[in-house]
Amino acid sequence: MEITEMLKELLEKAQKNEAVRLSLLATRREKYPMEAFCRKCQELGYPVYEMDLLAAGEEQYAAMRRSTNGGGENSPLLEGEDDYYELFMAELTAL
Numbered sequence: 001m002e003i004t005e006m007l008k009e010l011l012e013k014a015q016k017n018e019a020v021r022l023s024l025l026a027t028r029r030e031k032y033p034m035e036a037f038c039r040k041c042q043e044l045g046y047p048v049y050e051m052d053l054l055a056a057g058e059e060q061y062a063a064m065r066r067s068t069n070g071g072g073e074n075s076p077l078l079e080g081e082d083d084y085y086e087l088f089m090a091e092l093t094a095l
Contacts, residue, residue, distance in 0.1 A: 003056040006046045007088050013044070014092055020044065024092055034085050053084045 014021035023040055030036035034050050041048035 003048065003052045003084065006041070006048055007084060010041060010044065010046055010048075011088065011091055015095055021092060021095060025089070028089060037085060037089075056084050 010020075010024070014024055024037065027033050027036035027040055034053065038048050038050050038053070
């Protein structure tokens, strides 16, 4: 399963289960939040690792840059985070 699919499933699980949502959000308070987040994902049965999150974010960002011909001031897609962890946390916080 791809990292994006795993994060989508985790978000759906967090929507249905407040304890899961709170445990994932709690990882932000750890000394190494992304590491704690990945550990929590693994405890929940999703093999999410830091390098996978980073690589997926970079791949997405590169794809957006290519699709906008290198970006520029008129490229709103490039204003967002390219970090899947931060994107996930933003969505989780919004629930």
